[in-house]
Amino acid sequence: MIENAKKQIDKSLALFMDRIKRDYKLHLVNPVLYESIREFTLRKGKRIRPLLLVLSYKGYTSPGKKNSASLYRASTCIELLHNFMLIHDDIIDRSNLRRGKPTLHRLLGRIVKTDQREKLGYDLGIIAGDIVYALAIDAFLAIDEAPQRKERALKYFIQTAAFTAMGEFIDTLHGAQKVSRVKENDVFLNYTLKTARYTFDCPLVVGAILAGAGENDIQKLSQLGILVGQAFQIQDDIIGIFDSQKNIGKSILSDLTESKKTLLVCHAYQTLRGQAKQRFLTHFNKPQKTYQDLIAIRKIFLETGSLQYSLGEIEKRVNKTMTLLEGLKMRQPCKGTIQDAILKLFKHSELIANQYGAHPSHDHAGCCCTK
Numbered sequence: 001m002i003e004n005a006k007k008q009i010d011k012s013l014a015l016f017m018d019r020i021k022r023d024y025k026l027h028l029v030n031p032v033l034y035e036s037i038r039e040f041t042l043r044k045g046k047r048i049r050p051l052l053l054v055l056s057y058k059g060y061t062s063p064g065k066k067n068s069a070s071l072y073r074a075s076t077c078i079e080l081l082h083n084f085m086l087i088h089d090d091i092i093d094r095s096n097l098r099r100g101k102p103t104l105h106r107l108l109g110r111i112v113k114t115d116q117r118e119k120l121g122y123d124l125g126i127i128a129g130d131i132v133y134a135l136a137i138d139a140f141l142a143i144d145e146a147p148q149r150k151e152r153a154l155k156y157f158i159q160t161a162a163f164t165a166m167g168e169f170i171d172t173l174h175g176a177q178k179v180s181r182v183k184e185n186d187v188f189l190n191y192t193l194k195t196a197r198y199t200f201d202c203p204l205v206v207g208a209i210l211a212g213a214g215e216n217d218i219q220k221l222s223q224l225g226i227l228v229g230q231a232f233q234i235q236d237d238i239i240g241i242f243d244s245q246k247n248i249g250k251s252i253l254s255d256l257t258e259s260k261k262t263l264l265v266c267h268a269y270q271t272l273r274g275q276a277k278q279r280f281l282t283h284f285n286k287p288q289k290t291y292q293d294l295i296a297i298r299k300i301f302l303e304t305g306s307l308q309y310s311l312g313e314i315e316k317r318v319n320k321t322m323t324l325l326e327g328l329k330m331r332q333p334c335k336g337t338i339q340d341a342i343l344k345l346f347k348h349s350e351l352i353a354n355q356y357g358a359h360p361s362h363d364h365a366g367c368c369c370t371k
Contacts, residue, residue, distance in 0.1 A: 001337045002051065005072075009050045010042075012072040013079060016139055017041060026131070036107045037128060041083055043099045049082055049203045050075035051341060056207025056221065059334030074143035074210075077157065078203045080136035085164055085198065087129035091122050092172060093258055104128055133161065145210045153209040160202040167194025174261040179269050179284065182261040188230060195236075196229020204338075217328050224324040228342055231317035234310050235349050237262035241298060242307070242352050256289050256297065263313060267306040276300075302356060311353050312360035318346060 017038045021027055026034035053075045089095075090103040097103060108128060109121025140157055143150060170190045174182050204221040213221075240255035241264065255262070265284070272280055280300050283293045301307045325339055353359045 001055075001333070002341055005051050005054050006047050008072045009047050009054070009075055009079070012069070013042060013076050016073060016076050016135075020135055020138070024135075030111065032108065032111050033124075033128065033131075036104055037132060040087070040098075040104045040107070041080065041132075043101065045079075045099065046345075047079060048341065048345065049078040049199055051203075052200065052338065053078055053203035053207040055334045055338050055341070056204045056213075056330070057211045058207075059328075059330035059338070060208055060211035060213040060217070063331070068144055070142050070144040074140055075203075077136045077140035077142075078198070078206070080132055080139055081157070081161060081198060081202075084129050084133040084136060084161075085168075087125055087132060089168065091125050091129075092168070093254065095254060143210060146212075149210050149212060153206045156206055156209065157202060160198045163193050163197045167192070167197070170194070171260075175258055177261070179259075179261055179265060179281070182266060184263065184266050184270075187261060187263050187266055191230045191233040192226055195233040196226045199232060200229040201225030214329065217330065220324050220328055224321045227317040227324070228321045228345075231314040231321070232345060234263050234314050234317075235346060237264055238307065238310055238352055239348060241294070241301065242356065243348075253289055253291070253294060256284075256294055259284060263310050264301050264306045267309050268300055268304045271304040271306065272300070302358065307352075307356060307358040308360060311349055311358060314346065314349055315360050318342070 021034060021038075026037065050072075054071060057071060086098060087104045090098055091105050095103050096106055103125075105121040105125025105128075107121075108124035109117045111124065112120070114120055137154075137158075140154060143153075145153075167190055170186070171194055174186065174190065201222050202225070204225050205218055208218050208221055237255065237260065240260075240262075268280060269277065280297070283289070283296050283300075286293060321342065322339065325335060325342075328335060330338075
């Protein structure tokens with residue numbers, strides 16, 4: 001079911017990009033604008049967000065209802081929202097790579113010859129990101145559902161975009177603050193707003209609203225979306241330090257260069273004392289970090305148990321997610337597929353835990369991170 005849905009989503013994305021060429025005439029403004037947005041949008045990805053929207057919608061519609069192509073067309077809205085966030089995030093982070101290829105602002109900076117290519121790329125990238133957000137709303141309107149449900153779901157979608165921007169605001173502020181000022185609660189608020197809301201909460205809730213799910217299930221979907229989203233971001237932060245550039249598709253020094261205040265960082269800082277804490281800060285606060293700094297910080301995260309602690313926080317959230325999922329009134333085939341899709345996302349945690357011998361010390365039977 002997952003692979004078939006992903007194929008339908010990819011096909012819908014390609015068809016949508018063809019349609020906006022006709023409807024918006026971006027190529028007439030500048031061919032590079034349209035081609036860059038199209039290429040960026042169609043890059044290979046997990047498509048987990050539109051997949052969850054489709055599965056949630058199908059899980060609450062009657063078995064006999066025919067799911068039209070409009071569902072898959074509408075599901076692309078959440079992938080386009082994701083791309084909009086990535087485009088702006090890459091500008092804020094001054095990133096050069098996304099999914100193993102140049103970021104959109106790098107592509108757009110090449111439109112004309114100028115001695116201010118970097119600034120041009122950032123400026124055009126911001127504008128292109130705004131265009132992609134508008135396209136995301138356009139894609140949402142493709143769904144063929146009752147107007148009342150559609151309006152409520154659209155409001156939730158727009159609220160999600162605002163909450164995600166708030167998360168980006170917090171994340172940017174954290175980057176400028178000393179690590180001593182950022183607490184674990186601050187980190188989880190950031191994870192909730194910047195990642196969990198639009199990656200898991202929004203697609204699951206929007207799909208359920210459109211299908212007419214009960215209020216109790218909608219609330220549970222939101223709760224589990226936040227939990228799994230927090231776990232997903234913890235894993236992403238772990239990958240950013242402990243994986244390879246080939247696997248993550250961007251510079252292995254990216255997260256470290258940005259001095260991101262992650263759960264790993266906060267736990268290590270709170271655990272360290274005296275000279276050990278000062279050594280950590282010496283590496284972490286360096287304006288220009290090297291691979292040697294990365295190795296030193298990896299070692300600190302292992303010695304303080306910060307990696308083990310973070311893996312344990314993933315485990316707790318994934319287990320709570322599975323409990324909430326089991327209690328939903330969603331039809332079983334879709335519920336089981338969502339469970340499989342979520343568990344598959346955390347295979348990376350298991351690999352890193354095995355590689356570094358950092359399995360969570362507490363026992364949560366059945367979690368994907370300790371199997």
